[in-house]
Amino acid sequence: MNLAYRDIRHKLGRFLLTCVGLGLLLGVVLAMIGIYRGLVVDALTIARAPGIDIWIVEAxxxxxxxxxxxxxxxxxxxxxxxxxxxxxxxxxxxxxxxxxxxxxxxxxxxxxxxxxxxxxxxxxxxxxxxxxxxxxxxxxxxxxxxxxxxxxxxxxxxxxxxxxxxxxxxxxxxxxxxxxxxxxxxxxxxxxxxxxxxxxxxxxxxxxxxxxxxxxxxxxxxxxxxxxxxxxxxHLSAITQGEQETILSRSLVDRARRQIGLFTSLLLIVSAVIIALIIYTMTMDKLKQIATLKLIGAPDRTIVGMIVQQALALGFIGFALGATLIVNIKDWFPRRVVLEPDNVLVLGLIVFAVCLAASGLGVRAALKVDPATALGG
Amino acid sequence: MAEPANASPLVRIDRVSKHFGEGETRVDALREVSLDVYPRQVVALLGPSGSGKTTLLNIVGCILDASSGTMDLDGETVLRDGRWQRGDLRRLRLEKIGFIFQFHNLLPFLDATDNVAVVLKLAGVDMSAARKRAAELLDYLEVGHRRTAMPAKLSGGEAQRVAIARALANRPRIILADEPTAALDSKRARIVMDLLRKLAIEQEAAIIAVTHDEKIFDRFDHIFQLRDGRLDEPSAAADDPAEVPSG
Known part of the structure; x- marks a missing residue:
């Protein structure tokens, strides 16, 4: 009997709606990562197009x-x-x-x-x-x-x-x-x-x-x-292909790259806070049930497991929805969105870690629940 | 109270006191309360608000420690001089104590069967056996026809019966009930109390209930009155109190 699954199934509509909301947010994070990567790839595309080794330019x-x-x-x-x-x-x-x-x-x-x-x-x-x-x-x-x-x-x-x-x-x-x-x-x-x-x-x-x-x-x-x-x-300077690519990625698009990188980081932080709040709210909704479980003898690991599993399910489903959405609409963006499997995997791992950390707030609240609160009105 | 011959109390409370705070803010919730409850007995704790009923119930339920005193549950000393003698009170509750709540407190995401089976599952019983036992209990409590219903679909009486089934799932010898009939009308309240009396006799259990519900006073073997943290002498309530075991 998986309590996390049963609780999710009990309020499936609400849970899925939350997942969709989180999925949209994570989709935006993925899009920003894709735009960031696209910016770098675009910057390098023209320089790589000729397939040459040396650029001779004005001194x-x-x-x-x-x-x-x-x-x-x-x-x-x-x-x-x-x-x-x-x-x-x-x-x-x-x-x-x-x-x-x-x-x-x-x-x-x-x-x-x-x-x-x-x-x-x-x-x-x-x-x-x-x-x-x-x-x-x-x-x-x-x-x-x-x-x-x-x-x-x-x-x-x-x-x-x-x-x-x-x-x-x-x-x-x-x-x-x-x-x-x-x-x-x-x-x-x-x-x-x-x-x-x-x-x-x-x-x-x-x-x-x-x-x-x-x-x-x-x-x-x-x-x-x-x-x-x-x-x-x-009157001439020579730049190797490697140096040209460094100039392009570090200099030409550096500000835009850092700006998008910073914005992506902020979005990740916002996502983490939102995931934490969702998990915390989900836990607070169940305090009486948690108190009852504690009173009838449920060990802490059962309660912690329920919260962590729900947090991970929320993160996984939200991430899957967000990734599916962005993969399907990325070609409609006016600029190139480049999503490599490693980008998706890294964000997936970050979301996993964020969900684990975010569930800490809910776990803390759950562990503080006094079983005596199950008694009385 | 009158002590049945040849019987050991399931709950023995000896001069248990509990105070909250210190100095000027000190509140004495319980003052040297002593109480024995025997198998097959259904006893009530009465008293005005703040008299210490819930505090006493919490101490017996091993969810609140005492400031002083000793408590034996089912022959085992679990509290001595205000200190718990067992580290794993959760396990103690799981194995020896069943709880019945004022508002049934069923888990809303589990159906009636699983609300009962969850207690067995926590005790390590495999799921199919737990569900089988749960079904038997629900049948016994005459709510077997509602075993797949979610708590929100149960009537007040049905939900309280499921809650009683959950309290009985691990065959506890001590059942603590907090206002078990408060959410029920007179007819259903009497049915639930008759059921608890029947269970106490059949399962050799002791039932301690906190209640204000005068319409069920006649269903108790003894009524203990708490005033300002002190226990008055008990009064026999039921016309036909439960028989005590002969040993």
Missing amino acids: NTRGPFAEASRVPGDTREAVARIAGVAAAGSITYQTVEAPYRGEKLRLYVIGYEPTRPGGPPEIAAGRSIARNHYEMIADRSAGVSLGDRIQLGRNTFTVVGLTQHQVNSGGDPAVYITLPDAQKLQFDLAPPAARVQTARGAGAAARDTVNAVVARLQPNASAEAVAETVRRWK
């Missing part, structure tokens, strides 16, 4: 994500000739707002050389860029479809391929276009401004500028040695 910068970086376009050729470099490619990044179906579509435009490193990691639908101009590969999160035509600057691009989960640290969907198109988009002056420059005798600004050069190394090459070679050129 004394930590570009191209954390800081602005501009390097000459011919840097790629110089880098490609360094011993140990298997391939190198030029790359540009910029954020634009493009008109799309009557609305503004915020896009993270990546310019790359289709035959060199720097492009999308894989195409989920459609094909790669095959022409030198006006073709685009867009991420599905932009909401565009194959064949859609999107205006960037003064040119219109056709979506020929789709990627999955390629967004920048701000959550803006990435689109890939050829490097010349990207350079034109980023560095060409608008016609009136160009005419003013021509009228005052200034030559056309050099357009062969990129934000970074990325390099893939040969299998046995040392990234650090290649980086050292690059750093000898005073």
Whole structure:
């Protein structure tokens, strides 16, 4: 005869309603953890997309994500000739707002050389860029479809391929276009401004500028040695892939990461307090019954067991409801929610520990009950 | 009180006192109370509010210690000079004492059978045997037809019978009843008291009841009056008191 189970069954509706409430709260905690993880994953996605080993950026910068970086376009050729470099490619990044179906579509435009490193990691639908101009590969999160035509600057691009989960640290969907198109988009002056420059005798600004050069190394090459070679050129800095990821996760999204982390911690504390109060209230509702059980000879372990089992059942069911809810709706969030099994497991263990600790308040109240209170009215 | 021949008391209380607080706030709840209750006897404790009835019942029920005095339960000295002689009073209550409450105090989440069986389960009896014994007791108390009913669905009389079955489950020799008929009408109160008298005789038990219910006074063998913590001489109440065992 399990008293905890029988008591729950007796007030099943109320118990399940409490579980649903707790489940929603734990679902929010899980969502925050997922958003936190998603933020980090998103920040690293674009940096990991090219599958390269070294980033060559403007001297004394930590570009191209954390800081602005501009390097000459011919840097790629110089880098490609360094011993140990298997391939190198030029790359540009910029954020634009493009008109799309009557609305503004915020896009993270990546310019790359289709035959060199720097492009999308894989195409989920459609094909790669095959022409030198006006073709685009867009991420599905932009909401565009194959064949859609999107205006960037003064040119219109056709979506020929789709990627999955390629967004920048701000959550803006990435689109890939050829490097010349990207350079034109980023560095060409608008016609009136160009005419003013021509009228005052200034030559056309050099357009062969990129934000970074990325390099893939040969299998046995040392990234650090290649980086050292690059750093000898005073106008360049070299950042290994590991360093770039550290910059992104520790610097670029650090404040947002800490903010979400702090909020998640607060939510966990609130959850703990609410679980403790629920268990305490459930126990207080049963003081007369507990007194009766004590009077008729029930040992403390029976009473403690009843309270702890109910606390754990509450936590387990609430957690299962919350996890099921979030797993099923996470793709509807505007930003990526990444829930790994280890995240769910860790939160499950935390909820287990919180329930155990929270039941302490109820157990304390139950153990203090005088069996004599069962006598009399 | 008159002591039955060839019988040992199931409850022997010898000069038990209990006070709460010290100095100016000291309250003497019991003053050198002595009382013997024999098998097959049903006795009542009467007295105005604050006279010490509940305190005495709590001491006999081993849920409140005394300041001084000695108490034997079923031949075992459990209290001497105000100190418990056993560490495990919970076990003592489970094995030797049955409790009947004013408002039955059935566990609302267990049906009638399990409310009785829970006591046996706590005593270590396996569940199927506990349920069998519970069913027998409910049949004996004529509420067998309500064995699957939850307490909220039982009438006052039925609930009190289930509570009596629970008190009897471990075959205790001492049954303590706190206002057992307070929640019942006259007819049901008499039925319950007749039942308790029958049980006292059949199970060789001693029943001590705290009551204010004058309509059942004639159902007691002896009535003890408590005034200001002192016990008056008992008066025989029942026209046909229970027979005492011959030994």
